[in-house]
Amino acid sequence: MYDAVTDVPLTVRGVLIYKGYLSAPAQAGLVEGLRGVIARAPLFSPETRWGKPMSVRMTSAGTYGWYSDRKGYRYERRHPSGVDWPPIPGSVLDIWHAVTGLERAPDCCLINLYRDKARMGLHQDRDEADFSWPVVSVSLGDDGLFRIGNVERGGKTESVWLSSGDVVVMGGAARLTHHGIDRIRPGSSTLLKDGGRLNLTLRVVD
Template identity: 65%
Template sequence: MKLSVKGFDIHSGFLDGAEQRAVLVAVRAVVAKAPFFRPVMPNGALMSVRMTAAGKYGWVSDEKGYRYSQFHPAGVAWPEIPTEVLAIWREVTGLERQPECCLVNYYGAEAKMGLHRDRDEASMEWPVVSVSLGDEGLFRMGNMTRGGKTQSHWLRSGDVVVMGGEARLAYHGIDRIRAGSSKLLPKGGRLNLTLRVVE
């Protein structure tokens, strides 16, 4: 089922159980090559999510600021984006253009992501595609500027969100995690895969 909220296209239950497990296996292979790390914000504080990536670029943060990088903080190149994940991109966007980055964020029970915009890419014409696995996350959708009325929606395991058009530069974030709402991850938590065209 597809739901459009403030320009965000939410494909509820896009991945069935078997497809979710296949993507999870692929993500674990990525993590084995590029382990999760806790990004440091420019102010020195640690982010509450753990992160890694696949593709030509990953996203890093430290005292120098937020930016894309071709290397994991350990100095190794990011692994390739799994074919199972690229298939999701093709199906929901219909685009021949492929993403160069797949961010992988892990949210524990207390993790969250403040309202932000994805604006470090070279062009805003391409959508951002977000895949949810594991525990439910309360997704908040805002506006083109900070402030104003927002709307929230619980994203469940297997849901896919496409942020394009008017939603491409809209503020959005994850307010909280509903711990224990999914049995996909043996130790609980939520995985979020975000596909982006960087160049």
């Protein structure tokens, strides 16, 4: 892992993209820590508010977990099984503190697993109470085509391939920028035993 204070990120529409932020050993260590999280709070397939199943599987760590069903999008204090969400691994928190410079820790680490044709349409992260806190995203595994839009829906977009070990920071004017994953590039990484892409999204909820 390098020092984000001295290395200049790629900036796209105010979104900061730290290419190759995590070394291969750091990526492997993160995956190992996440195995314990997923064992305690297994991945599940959420529904949209319109009852359509999402193409990604997900779980969370932290005080809250992000959740979606016909009742809408929201944070919950427990996994659908009824257990509390596991703590966010220290190695994940280290990334948050390093790239944001904040002492305040995130309340939620959303873990999304993309396989095959899984995608995530353009959306805003706006279920949180205070948008002054940034959102940090960590890519692990197969490449994902990250689309960056505008604060207002519509208009031209730009896309960047995110590789395993890349870290994205959305803060300031870019905090509510629409963004999504159009597709992954299967087989582009050997990090995950069964393939696919893990995306960690860190947010302050309260």
